[in-house]
Amino acid sequence: MANGRVVQTADRTIGSRQLAAMLPAEVRARPGYRTLADAVRTLILDGRVALHVRLPAERELAEVLGASRATVTGAYDLLRESGYVRSRRGSGTWTELPEGHRPVGAHMLLGTGGDHEEGIDLAIAAMGAPEGSLTDALAWAASRLPAAAALPGYHPFGLPALRAAVADRFTARGLPTRHEQILVTAGAQQALALVLSLLCRPGDRVVTENPTYANALDAVRHARLRTASIAVSDTGWDMEVAESTLRQTAPRLTYAIPDFQNPTGALMPEEQRLRLLAATRRAGSRLVVDETIADIALDVPAPPPLASLAPRGGADHVITIGSLSKTHWGGLRVGWVRATAQLITELTSVRVAADMTGSVLDQLVAIPLLEGLEAGMPARLDRLREQRAALVEALARYTPEWSWTLPPGGLSLWVDLGEPVSSALAERAAAAGIHIGRGARFGVDPGTFEHRLRIPYTLPAGQLDEAVRRLAAAFHDGVPLPPSVDRPYWVA
Numbered sequence: 381m382a383n384g385r386v387v388q389t390a391d392r393t394i395g396s397r398q399l400a401a402m403l404p405a406e407v408r409a410r411p412g413y414r415t416l417a418d419a420v421r422t423l424i425l426d427g428r429v430a431l432h433v434r435l436p437a438e439r440e441l442a443e444v445l446g447a448s449r450a451t452v453t454g455a456y457d458l459l460r461e462s463g464y465v466r467s468r469r470g471s472g473t474w475t476e477l478p479e480g481h482r483p484v485g486a487h488m489l490l491g492t493g494g495d496h497e498e499g500i501d502l503a504i505a506a507m508g509a510p511e512g513s514l515t516d517a518l519a520w521a522a523s524r525l526p527a528a529a530a531l532p533g534y535h536p537f538g539l540p541a542l543r544a545a546v547a548d549r550f551t552a553r554g555l556p557t558r559h560e561q562i563l564v565t566a567g568a569q570q571a572l573a574l575v576l577s578l579l580c581r582p583g584d585r586v587v588t589e590n591p592t593y594a595n596a597l598d599a600v601r602h603a604r605l606r607t608a609s610i611a612v613s614d615t616g617w618d619m620e621v622a623e624s625t626l627r628q629t630a631p632r633l634t635y636a637i638p639d640f641q642n643p644t645g646a647l648m649p650e651e652q653r654l655r656l657l658a659a660t661r662r663a664g665s666r667l668v669v670d671e672t673i674a675d676i677a678l679d680v681p682a683p684p685p686l687a688s689l690a691p692r693g694g695a696d697h698v699i700t701i702g703s704l705s706k707t708h709w710g711g712l713r714v715g716w717v718r719a720t721a722q723l724i725t726e727l728t729s730v731r732v733a734a735d736m737t738g739s740v741l742d743q744l745v746a747i748p749l750l751e752g753l754e755a756g757m758p759a760r761l762d763r764l765r766e767q768r769a770a771l772v773e774a775l776a777r778y779t780p781e782w783s784w785t786l787p788p789g790g791l792s793l794w795v796d797l798g799e800p801v802s803s804a805l806a807e808r809a810a811a812a813g814i815h816i817g818r819g820a821r822f823g824v825d826p827g828t829f830e831h832r833l834r835i836p837y838t839l840p841a842g843q844l845d846e847a848v849r850r851l852a853a854a855f856h857d858g859v860p861l862p863p864s865v866d867r868p869y870w871v872a
Contacts, residue, residue, distance in 0.1 A: 394429060396436035396444040402428055403445075404827030411447040413454030419826075420455065421464050422803065424475050426821060427598050434472045435465065499813035500847045505642070505791040505836035507764075509709035510756060513749060521744035528740050536732050537724070538564025538716070539743040545750050546716045550700075555688040560721040563728055566738055567715040568672045568703040569595055570731075575699055575717065576603045576633070578730050579666055585631040589617070591794075591822035591829055593642045593670065596635055609824040610636075614785040614794070616646050619655050626663040633666045639674035639683050643822050643834040644794045645787020653686050661697055671702040672715075675757060678765055679788040687718075696720055704746055706791065707753060707760070713739070714746040764791070770841035771848070778852035792836040800830035801855070808854035814847050 399420075400408060407419045423429040435441075438456060442449040456473055459465040463478030528539075537543060543559040550557035565571040580586065582604035588597065590609035600607060608629045610622040626634065636656065638648035648656070660667040669686045677683070687695040703715030717727060749756075768786075771793060775782060783796045797805070806818040819832030833851075837844060 392430070392432060393434040394436065396440040399423075399429070399436055399441065400444045402826045406827075408445060411445050411451055413451045413458065416445075416447075416451065416455035417458040417462075420459060421462070422820075423826065424464055424477070427601060428826065429475055430601075431475055431477060433475050435475065437472070499815055500839065500843050500850075502814060502816040502836055502839075502847055504710075505834065505838055506706060506710045507760075507791075507838045509711070510760060513708065513752075513756060514712075514745070517745045517748045520748045521741065524744055525741065528744065533740050534737045535564075535740065535743075536728050536737050538562065538738060539740065539747075542714075542743045542747050542750070545747055546718070549750065549753070550685060550718055553682075553684050553688070555685040555700075555718075557718060558721070561718055561724055563717045563719075563724045563731065564738055564743060565701075565703075565715045565717060565731070566713040566735070567705055567710075568670060568701045569599065569715075570713075570734075571701040571703075571715050571717045572596060572635070572668065572670070573599050573603075574727050574730050574734070575666075575668055575701070576600065576605070578723075578727055580605055580632050584633075585629050587625060587629065587631045587634040587665070588824060589636055589641065590824040591643055591819070591832075592635070592824070593637060594817065594821040596670070597822075597824065600635070605632075607824050612641055612644050612646060614644065614646070617648060617652055617656075619652050623655065623659045626659045626665060630663050631665045633668060634660050634663075635668045635670065637670045637673070638686055639671060640676055640787060640790030642670075642673060642790065643792055643832075645785075645790035645792065647680065647683065647788050648686075650689065653689050657686070657690050657694065657698070661694065665697070667698045669698060669700045671700055673706050673790050674702070675707050675753070676761070676764065676791055677789040678761055678768065699723070704749060707757065708749050712742055712746060712749075714742055764837065767837040767839065767841055767844060768793075771835060771837040771844045774845045774848035775835075778848050779855065791838050792834050795833045795835050797831050797833060797855070802830045802833055805833070805851070805855055809851055812850045812854055814850050814854075816851070 402423055403416075403419050407415050420429070420435075424431070435456075436444075438449055438452040442452045445452070456465060456467070460467060464475065465473050466476055467473045540559065542564055543562040546562045546564070547557040547559045563571075565574065576586075576599055580603055584605050585608060586600055586605045587608045587610060588600065589612045591612065597607075608625050608631060610625060611618045638653060638656070640647055656667070671685065675682055685700060687698040687700055690698070698719075700718040701715065704712055705715070717724065719727070772786070775784070775793075775795070781798055783798070784793045787793070802819040806816050809816055817834055819829035819834070820827065822832075822834065823829040835848075839847070
């Protein structure tokens with residue numbers, strides 16, 4: 381706490397050493413006031429530095445960076461002028477957002493699909509609901525709603541019928557599960573937030589993959605946890621490094637997406653799954669397995685639950701989360717946690733403090749959707765294969781210098797741009813009506829994956845072709861394109 385060199389204290393201060401460590405290496409090596417201001421602005425926009433947090437004093441930050449105080453003063457002045465910080469004499473300099481800008485999580489969700497803005501939305505890797513599925517499910521739920529409405533409607537663990545349906549599906553996939561081991565949540569993101577809230581305290585160590593799901597990183601940062609990482613490349617997980625990291629850090633929790641990993645699309649082999657199970661158990665770390673995309677198997681059979689590979693009684697430290705957001709519709713906020721019955725009870729007490737219970741209507745609608753999942757997925761997967769092929773064709777036509785590995789499942793390509801221009805390209809693309817998340821959003825460490833873009837193939841082929849055409853124009857020319865004269869200007 382001395383000299384302000386802490387991550388965040390009770391009065392929400394970020395220390396000079398911590399802020400310096402979050403800056404890209406090139407900024408730390410040769411800090412100019414404009415590059416320093418740009419780097420801090422990016423950290424604020426990404427959510428790595430929270431809003432309403434006090435920045436280090438100019439003198440302290442200059443000392444840590446080995447820069448002149450004038451450099452830091454100039455950077456803070458630019459940030460004040462652009463609305464990213466505010467200062468009061470005797471109070472310090474605090475982070476904020478300019479009027480009209482959105483917090484990072486909301487910004488990712490308020491693209492064309494969420495805010496009725498014109499353009500093509502590549503920021504969200506999710507599909508619309510299958511045609512007719514919600515209508516049929518609503519009709520099924522409507523016939524059962526009067527009986528449900530006769531009760532008070534508070535089911536903090538989730539509707540018994542839905543808990544049983546989720547448990548039955550785990551059992552059918554090879555992981556025997558009782559309904560007492562299921563907590564129904566408002567999506568997988570709430571499931572992760574509840575787990576972090578119950579099992580971790582600020583400052584605890586958590587291991588994640590790198591890159592990984594951006595919203596999971598946001599949840600970890602919001603909980604003020606320290607991160608260590610396991611590298612995931614186009615060829616998969618580096619398990620030797622993973623085992624070493626787990627042994628050395630002994631994290632409270634490890635978060636992994638072994639099934640069509642987001643954003644790489646990689647599928648963890650069985651041998652590595654066994655090693656991850658054993659390594660987390662030896663380290664005394666809870667293993668959170670995110671199965672949100674496990675059913676999006678395009679070129680291989682859908683994998684069994686990771687916990688099913690453990691010897692009898694050897695998976696009690698595994699917590700599995702999932703949802704209907706990717707298989708059906710993100711607007712239906714239904715997810716779940718599978719864990720020991722005792723942990724489910726403890727998680728439910730945390731959940732009650734947050735929102736008491738979930739929507740009964742949403743859960744009723746979810747029951748027939750979940751029970752009919754196996755029958756409805758083939759057509760869904762066929763459409764995704766066609767859209768993936770369309771995206772690959774468009775990339776080969778417009779950006780032959782980019783590269784990628786075709787994933788065996790999932791919802792997106794993890795594209796290598798060949799140079800660290802992801803953030804600049806995302807800004808240019810936005811001006812051309814293409815909303816896309818830059819690679820750094822998925823990185824644990826600052827400045828990483830600037831040479832990457834995650835491009836979902838969840839839109840129709842025509843939209844994907846037009847989106848890549850505009851991305852290519854922004855990449856090659858740096859000049860945003862107007863709407864194409866020979867194609868409709870797609871509105872998601």
